[in-house]
Amino acid sequence: MGEIIKGKPVADAITESVIREVEEIKSRGISPKLAIVRVGADPSDLAYERGAIKRMEKCGIDKEVIALPVDISQDEFIKELKKVNDDENVHGILVFRPMPEHLDEDIIKYVISPEKDVDCFSPVNVAKVTEGDETGFPPATPTAVMEIMKFYGVDLKGKHAVVIGRSLVVGKPVSMLLLKEHATVTICHSRTQDLPGMCRTADVLVAAVGKAKLVDDTYVKEGAVVLDVGINMDEDNNMCGDVDFDKCIEKASMITPVPAGVGSVTTSVLAKHVVKACRILNDI
Amino acid sequence: MGEIIKGKPVADAITESVIREVEEIKSRGISPKLAIVRVGADPSDLAYERGAIKRMEKCGIDKEVIALPVDISQDEFIKELKKVNDDENVHGILVFRPMPEHLDEDIIKYVISPEKDVDCFSPVNVAKVTEGDETGFPPATPTAVMEIMKFYGVDLKGKHAVVIGRSLVVGKPVSMLLLKEHATVTICHSRTQDLPGMCRTADVLVAAVGKAKLVDDTYVKEGAVVLDVGINMDEDNNMCGDVDFDKCIEKASMITPVPAGVGSVTTSVLAKHVVKACRILNDI
Numbered sequence: 001m002g003e004i005i006k007g008k009p010v011a012d013a014i015t016e017s018v019i020r021e022v023e024e025i026k027s028r029g030i031s032p033k034l035a036i037v038r039v040g041a042d043p044s045d046l047a048y049e050r051g052a053i054k055r056m057e058k059c060g061i062d063k064e065v066i067a068l069p070v071d072i073s074q075d076e077f078i079k080e081l082k083k084v085n086d087d088e089n090v091h092g093i094l095v096f097r098p099m100p101e102h103l104d105e106d107i108i109k110y111v112i113s114p115e116k117d118v119d120c121f122s123p124v125n126v127a128k129v130t131e132g133d134e135t136g137f138p139p140a141t142p143t144a145v146m147e148i149m150k151f152y153g154v155d156l157k158g159k160h161a162v163v164i165g166r167s168l169v170v171g172k173p174v175s176m177l178l179l180k181e182h183a184t185v186t187i188c189h190s191r192t193q194d195l196p197g198m199c200r201t202a203d204v205l206v207a208a209v210g211k212a213k214l215v216d217d218t219y220v221k222e223g224a225v226v227l228d229v230g231i232n233m234d235e236d237n238n239m240c241g242d243v244d245f246d247k248c249i250e251k252a253s254m255i256t257p258v259p260a261g262v263g264s265v266t267t268s269v270l271a272k273h274v275v276k277a278c279r280i281l282n283d284i
Numbered sequence: 285m286g287e288i289i290k291g292k293p294v295a296d297a298i299t300e301s302v303i304r305e306v307e308e309i310k311s312r313g314i315s316p317k318l319a320i321v322r323v324g325a326d327p328s329d330l331a332y333e334r335g336a337i338k339r340m341e342k343c344g345i346d347k348e349v350i351a352l353p354v355d356i357s358q359d360e361f362i363k364e365l366k367k368v369n370d371d372e373n374v375h376g377i378l379v380f381r382p383m384p385e386h387l388d389e390d391i392i393k394y395v396i397s398p399e400k401d402v403d404c405f406s407p408v409n410v411a412k413v414t415e416g417d418e419t420g421f422p423p424a425t426p427t428a429v430m431e432i433m434k435f436y437g438v439d440l441k442g443k444h445a446v447v448i449g450r451s452l453v454v455g456k457p458v459s460m461l462l463l464k465e466h467a468t469v470t471i472c473h474s475r476t477q478d479l480p481g482m483c484r485t486a487d488v489l490v491a492a493v494g495k496a497k498l499v500d501d502t503y504v505k506e507g508a509v510v511l512d513v514g515i516n517m518d519e520d521n522n523m524c525g526d527v528d529f530d531k532c533i534e535k536a537s538m539i540t541p542v543p544a545g546v547g548s549v550t551t552s553v554l555a556k557h558v559v560k561a562c563r564i565l566n567d568i
Contacts, residue, residue, distance in 0.1 A: 106417075123411030130414045131407075131452055133390075158477040166463055168415055175471075179450055182475040184482060187459075191466040193442040198468060201485075 002226075002252035003152075007144070007264030010151040014268040015058055021275045022060040025284065032278040033062035034092040034118070034270070035084045039077065039103065040070030045096045048267075052094065055267035061274055064090070074103055078111050085113040091281055092118040092274035115281055118273035120173065129173050132180045135280065137273050142174035144265035145206060145227050146181070152254060154204065154225050156181040162199050164188045164215070164242070165208035170229050174206055195219070207242035215243040217251055226255040229262050286510075286536035287436075291428070291548030294435040298552040299342055305559045306344040309568065316562040317346035318376040318402070318554070319368045323361065323387065324354030329380045332551075336378065339551035345558055348374070358387055362395050369397040375565055376402040376558035399565055402557035404457065413457050416464045419564065421557050426458035428549035429490060429511050430465070436538060438488065438509050440465040446483050448472045448499070448526070449492035454513050458490055479503070491526035499527040501535055510539040513546050 022032055034056055038045055049065065056063040068080060084090050093116045099105055105121075114124035120139040128136025149156065161183040165171035175185045188198055189209075199205055199219040205226045207215045212232035220226060230242030241258030249255050256262055306316055318340055322329055333349065340347040352364060368374050377400045383389055389405075398408035404423040412420025433440065445467040449455035459469045472482055473493075483489055483503040489510045491499045496516035504510060514526030525542030533539050540546055 123408050123415075126414050127407030127410035130410050130456055158475045160477070160482070172414055172460075172463075176456075179456075179471055179473075182473070184470065184472050184476040186468065186470040187463055188468050189463075189466070191442045192468040193444070198444070 002249045003254045004249070005148060005152045005254045005256050005261075007148065007256065007261050010144075010148050011055075011265045011268040013151060014147060014265070014272055015055070018059045018061075018268065018271045018275055025275065025278060025282075026060070028282075028284060030278065030282055030284070031062050031089070032060075032092075032274050033064065033090050034094060034274045035087070035090045036063065036065045037068070037081060037084060037093060037095045038065060039068045039072060039096065039099055041067070042096070048096075052267045052270055055271050056274070059268075059271045059275075061271055062089075070100055072103075074107070077103055078108065081108065081111050085111070085116065090116065091278035092116055092270070094119050094270065095121055097121065116277055118270060118277055120169075126168070126173075129176050132176065137277070138173050138177060139169050140266040140269045140273070141170050141208075141229060141262065142177055143269045143273075144262050145174050145229065146177050147265055147269060148227065148256060148262065149204070149225070154254070156183040156204065158182060158184065159203040160184045160186065160201055161204040161206065162186045162188060162202035163206045163208065164195070164199065165206075165210070165229075167208065170208035174208065174229075178204075178206075209242050211242055212240050213242070213244040215248065217244075217247045220248050220251040222251050223253045224251065226252040227262060228256050228258050230258060231263060286533045287538045288533070289432060289436045289538045289540050289545075291432065291540065291545050294428075294432050295339075295549045295552040297435060298431060298549070298556055299339070302343045302345075302552065302555045302559055309559065309562060309566075310344070312566075312568060314562065314566055314568070315346050315373070316344075316376075316558050317348065317374050318378060318558045319371070319374045320347065320349045321352070321365060321368060321377060321379045322349060323352045323356060323380065323383055325351070326380070332380075336551045336554055339555050340558070343552075343555045343559075345555055346373075354384055356387075358391070361387055362392065365392065365395050369395070369400065374400065375562035376400055376554070378403050378554065379405055381405065400561055402554060402561055404453075410452070410457075413460050416460065421561070422457050422461060423453050424550040424553045424557070425454050425492075425513060425546065426461055427553045427557075428546050429458050429513065430461050431549055431553060432511065432540060432546065433488070433509070438538070440467040440488065442466060442468065443487040444468045444470065444485055445488040445490065446470045446472060446486035447490045447492065448479070448483065449490075449494070449513075451492065454492035458492065458513075462488070462490075493526050495526055496524050497526070497528040499532065501528075501531045504532050504535040506535050507537045508535065510536045511546060512540050512542050514542060515547060 114122040208229035228241035228243040492513035512525035512527040
């Protein structure tokens with residue numbers, strides 16, 4: 001029977017440390033601030049926004065929501081984004097994605113200031129994560145995965161980590177972060193032959209595929225650490241992950257639940273990134 | 285007994301296709317041009333430069349070598365690089381790396397124009413390769429690996445590719461390119477536990493580790509395709525790869541030699557990239 005490794009203690013620890021850092025920074029007369037740029041009012045954006053705002057308040061980080069109309073033009077949007085880029089009081093910027101289709105993310109991603117881009121929208125940060133450059137900002141979710149393993153003392157050196165999913169928001173960056181911790185990393189996806197067999201070779205299994213309960217006990221090696229990044233709804237409309245928790249907990253040595261797992265760590269990562277951005281921008 | 289898959293036929297085929305493209309572009313009054321920026325006179329830089337110049341001549345691509353003194357200052361270097369960036373007649377820029385230590389590559393990489401950066405020095409191209417964005421320029425060597433597999437009809441979909449090496453010039457980009465072709469990709473390195481065992485699970489094995497003849501027959505599954513990116517000297521001072529060719533050829537279904545393997549394809553990739561850059565820059 002594996003240990004259930006919840007996100008809250010991790011988020012609490014990060015928050016505690018951020019609170020102390022924010023106090024120290026404020027003593028220098030600087031007040032760390034996050035700007036959230038939202039187009040329209042997608043319910044999941046709003047839910048995440050509420051969580052982020054609560055976390056920033058807890059950390060003593062200032063926040064501002066720039067809520068823009070869903071039909072804003074590309075030019076207007078870019079103008080708004082540049083305003084936040086140029087605002088000296090703003091240290092971190094979170095832009096909700098995916099954006100409405102008429103806005104071209106492939107252009108906008110070059111506009112956001114890389115130094116304020118706390119959730120890895122800018123290609124500069126994508127490159128830094130690939131390069132293993134620690135001045136960059138990996139996306140919040142893969143960073144949350146790494147924070148959880150650090151908190152619970154999962155040793156990654158030389159271990160075999162298997163990632164299911166090759167997205168730019170989770171699969172690829174988490175692979176780069178795992179590699180930086182000296183894990184051997186395998187990236188699987190929809191085309192992988194014998195996915196369960198491949199996953200059974202994993203000491204650490206990260207599921208980021210977006211399919212409810214895809215990963216059952218045939219995917220898990222005895223004693224593996226299982227991290228579930230998925231957020232799905234099951235047939236009874238209950239939130240569930242990519243992992244069939246009940247089936248996998250017997251074999252796993254540690255396993256994150258959904259909800260209350262990886263997802264609950266992301267806003268504290270965001271807060272940590274705002275502080276990091278604030279330090280770099282102010283050279284402190 | 286595996287098939288020896290040499291680089292020359294691949295390079296020849298790419299060159300033929302580039303020659304036709306260059307003719308077509310020249311008929312529009314545009315002449316594709318590569319600028320090689322070299323600091324000092326490192327023998328291996330000079331050797332590659334000769335090969336690149338020969339290839340460009342064969343392809344009908346103009347070339348210019350900007351040879352700079354080894355003690356050039358960072359500011360002077362950047363001034364020179366910007367000149368080439370701004371030169372409308374130049375479509376591709378190759379900067380030899382590693383640069384002398386007093387030049388900060390982490391600053392210079394942001395200076396080179398991403399549109400002309402045919403060997404993936406710019407973070408914009410690092411990001412594009414990670415994103416799978418085909419407007420980017422992956423480095424020449426990993427691209428050569430992919431061209432060889434394409435030429436010899438290696439089907440990658442769903443296959444397990446194992447890469448030994450996690451460098452930014454080969455290991456990481458080739459992993460991203462393999463992933464784009466729908467291979468399942470494992471990245472191994474010096475900390476990997478049971479490296480031979482991990483490699484024996486590979487349908488396609490890419491060795492990019494820089495250790496002479498590290499990969500012997502205990503690393504190779506019967507029927508695997510073996511690509512050797514290494515360029516080393518053995519105890520008798522003969523050029524050899526990361527793969528012990530004689531030991532591995534019995535088990536492999538296909539194997540690249542060293543020399544005459546991956547290395548002989550890189551300059552034709554460079555030529556192909558110059559043409560691609562020329563097309564993008566001129567919107568043709």
